[in-house]
Amino acid sequence: MEKKKAKLGLLPKLVIAIVLGIIIGQFFPVWFCRVVVTASGIFSSFLKFIIPLMIVAYVTMGIADLKSGAGKLLIITVALAYGSTLIAGSASYLVSASLFPSFMSEGALEQIAATADNSLSSYLSISIPPILDTLSAVVLAFVMGLCLSTLRGKTIGDTLYNGMKDFSGIIDQVLHSIIIPLLPLYVCGTFIDMTKSGKTFAILGILWKVFLVVIIMHLVCIFLQFCVAGAVSRKSPLKMIRNQIPGYTTALGTQSSAATIPVNLQCAAADGVSEQIRNFVVPLCANIHMAGSMITITACATAVCLMNQLPISLSIVVPFIMTLGVAMVASPGAPGGSIMTALPFLYMIFGAEAGDPHGPICAIMVALYITQDSFGTACNVSGDNAIGVIVETIYQKFINKSGAKV
Template sequence: MKKKIGLVPKLIMGIIAGILIGSYAPPIIVQVLVTAATLFSAFLKFVIPFIIIGFVTAGIADLATGAGKLLGVTTGIAYGSTIIAGLGAFTVASIIFPSFIDPSVASKIGNPEAGMLPPIFTIPLEAMVDVTAAIVFAFMLGLGISGLRNHGKGEHLYGMAMEFQEIVTKTLSTIIIPLLPIYIAGTFANITYAGQVWNILNIFWRVYLIVIPLHLIYLVCQFATAGAISGKNPFKMLKNQIPGYLTAVGTQSSAATIPVNVDCAEKNGTSKQIREFVVPLCATIHLSGSIISVTSFAVAVLMMNGMPHGLQVMLPFILMLGIAMVAAPGAPGGAIMSALPFLPMIGIPSDGGLASLMIALYLTQDSFGTAANVSGDNAIAVIVDHLNKKWTKKEDSKRAA
């Protein structure tokens, strides 16, 4: 039986193949690969609005199934945690990245897309709806379905939203993700041909050394907060979380980790009702690890190109990502795919060399981001469980009085 090669090894092979082709192959070979990457990029741009509609509509519509107050509190904590993680990553990046991405490095790199070879031909494939319209439509439809379901209606629309999300997920898993190594190879071949690849890689290996420890530090902060609120030992809870973390690293899937994560929540003393509600919900809406990665890579790319990267640029981007990535963990690479349409908010085109560079960088560490996402879910479960017990006690006291 043949052993299946995972996505990360394929991406690394794509990067290496692209560098070798860009360094040694004749320009026509590079152009053929660039043409394939350009055609893929056009298809990706076409699919992006549907990714937004599929993920965000289904994610918001699904929030109708919670228990009122608990749903609101859990969603609020998850969103707040995601935004704090993004702002924390931005702060760390702003302080540390200038030590190895200074103006001289930015001027040396210049525009990574300058000097690249053009594709042999292109296909005029335009998106059926623009990104802004897709976002507005997804929110309108998702909130509408959620409201209808609270009144015992809208189940047909809900089913359609869920099935459309399955179509988008299938498109990602059978077309986009399998072809990503070719896209990445074409991008790196062109960057290498333009003479920029080593300058860029010299920066990003250092970014990795910051991003992955940042996941772990934020995880400790989440459990420390949960411990302070609930009175439980944060280190014991972190120890109980290890199986969930390792499962997520191995599977790169929030959904596949849910059963293990529910067991971890049980060891942390979270009640059955809360753990079976919060863990699956947060696997969909809590993306602290993903936003740390996306924010860090975005700041690095902006610095490399000498582009504005202050809080006034990044804050709207981070706030939007916290919403746009809802339900993205349901698909391979869903978080970075959901982030692509919003890169223009900070000056990075959603297609082309810089976007594919961000995709490659994100996906090669995706397992660690996913592990940080799902592990943080149990910190939220502990907090919600504590609040729920407090509210229940208060209600019981009122009834007794």
């Protein structure tokens, strides 16, 4: 019997990419560094081309598939998931804006600012214009998704739906075969450039504290979500959190909400959620509930703004959170899916120039997010079951009494 080869996960690969980027940028000649930066730049151009197609594919299918559900329960579940995501993101900004400035001394920020124009140049650049701009992709995805959801099976057939499903599968293949495998190269090139320009060590001296705060926010979010679920259902929050440990650890290992669904269904059963409710809520929330991811993205965006002396306030962050809470619907069930969906919208925080999806600031955002992605995913799936408990209670106390069926 052949032994299965151990596969290195994305997180270790990215850590290796960051370390290699620092080593190469510190000790290797400029010509070699420019070769890696050139390859990273070509990949970023391809990424810019793919992003609108990802939005069309995933958001369209995410909305179209919301048709399968249970009337009032669908509305309640979506409202709870969206509300949880908005609250988590807003709280993340308030905590980050309060704590992060104390981590970032004025001298460190000035050192980062002084190296802003020291970037390495590529040997060549390839322009790959996207078929759609970001806003057009979002509008098209919402129009198609909503129309497919309401018209399919009534005034139109399944041809377009099946076509979009196949298109989504193609984009998913691109994500798994090209985007995710080459992300370490992208991150490595970014850190080579940062090291050569002198930014790396000033930034890394700040970021370990950012990581610690973000992980603590995830754990507090999980605790509060189960406290609310416990208050509504009159169940012990601590017992439900204990029941969630297998789902949490599975999500840490897979970095995928979708891959964690089978284990999460078992956790929901341990919480006393009925089969019909857990089979409805858990898969749905795996696609639409992004509280943990929103905490990470908002915190990382706040840190990046502070490091680069970009203006940021609650009035800037809230519209971004509200938009991203919808755009991340059905973001790929793969490592980095949420940040890839968020990239086109970072201009809402960073501004048009700094928010270029294939620019250096967004590359830092990708690196920051990916190194904490597993914790954000674990927070997402844990919150899914807290929502499941709430929906189960509402169903048993109100909807089921009226004779409605799921």
